[in-house]
Amino acid sequence: MMKQKTGSKIVSYMLLVLLAYVMIYPLLWMIGAAFKTNEEIFSGSISLLPKHPVFGAFAAGWKGSGQFGFGTFLKNTFILTIPTVFFTVISSVLVGYGFARFRFPCKRILFSLMLSTMMLPGTVIIIPRYIFFKHLGWLNSYLPFIAPAIVGCFPFFNFMMVQFFRGLPLELDESAKMDGCKSFTILRYILLPLCKPAIFSVIVFQFVWTWNDFMGPLIYISNVAKYTVSLGLRLTMDVSSRFDWNQIMAMSLVTIIPPVVLFFSAQKYFVEGIATTGMKN
């Protein structure tokens, strides 16, 4: 019995390691390729380590081919992403608190409306939104990304916060109310400090989605000076350096670093958060 158990454990470990290798191999290959010569990449070598390491790819790729390089694209992506994430956190906390802790007319209907918009395919509203933002003169700016965050248009995050607030004991609010605290004071000083795991999940998810977003920038941003990294990468791939593969790999690597760093630094909270959302329904 005992023996069989260790046996199956070893098999499980071997499976897990093998699978982890297959899963992560593409990413490791990308890191290696950034230091390979173009000839080596083109020959399709499967070795992760470069035979004759070269270090020029980062500098050359960073400069880019045209007027604007990856310094600009990275800066732009931060300028777009940080306010979007910030306002998503604020709006989802407010909306979550409102739905979880207050009674008001039509609450059930409004809540189920919000849930149903979670399943509304984004493609149906892209065109009218584009026309709306065009009328407002917001094309070529980051407002089409930031405005929806301000007005809580990410039902997924609102729902996540509702679920989280529901999990916090009501006694907290009630005892504070007895002491004469206003509802906002309760939120700000009593509940908010407890919301850390949920807020981290919102931050990680929204940062990663906004950072990686391709279709949004593709539609709204046409001025190269305002390109985000995803548009910048595509530009590099398309226009100038079809054969400077190590440069493209090097820049791909640079663009995935911020989300990966954020993911690793917040992953403890983040895994908790995602597990609580899907579950309590």
Added chain:
Amino acid sequence: MKQKNKEGLAGFLYILPWIVGFLTLQLIPLINSLLYSFTDFSLLGKYKFLGLQNYVKIFTNDALFKQSLKVTFYYVLMAVPCKIIFALIIALILNQNLKGINIFRTLYYLPSILGGSIAISVLWKYLFMDKGVVNQFLGFLGISSHQWLGDPKLALPTIGLVTVWEFGSSMLLFLAGLKQIPTTYYEAAMIDGAGCWRRFWKITLPELSPIMLFNLIMQMINAFQDFTTPFVITEGGPMKSTYLYGMMLYDQGFKFFRMGYASALSWVLFAIILVLTSLTFKSSQSWVHYGDNL
């Protein structure tokens, strides 16, 4: 009474941002998109009412629509079940009491963080090119190489692999669900002499079925709208074999600026998704088990 009104008002104030957002950025756009779908709206000044003409054209006189719909269905039917089954298997392995499980959980989730990015699409293009890493590797194993992205039969599955590779969030949900199944169920079954396979079918799977339903529906909705990967890797080719619905919508709306027609196309997709999700919900009555007491 007065106290109650005050509370109601406060509640409204907190959810006010969402109400504004829902009206201006979701409900009104939704209505507008339906209205545009009956016109030849194109951003270039005047447009006229066409009645059902756009829809008639879609169903009777648009070869690309037929091709794209076929490709998209094939893609969804292939990628979504593979992803969910894969996620379930990994979650089952991870659910054992093994040391260092957190490291594996993190590693398996990593692709989900990056999957949608252009960087990964670019990477995929290199890995699967004719002389790419994948073909070299197959060469080592003595398997002949394939034109992964050049062969109309293989291009779509190759792109679907990116989706399957991002099985992380489905896996985390399954894992959370597995942790909630009371161990007493398994102990009782073991006393009754139920084998491992039987326990899986009779306990694990029914207990996980609500999560299965959630994963199935969310993944389906997403997969129907996938766009970035084929757009960057194959640009819809070869021979339109990876021309997913999302790409067709983009081309019609933002390349040719036929926004009325694109709106009609988006409503057809919306209807398809709506029918399929409600069918899934309906069918779930017979296979989803909601934790009643034993």
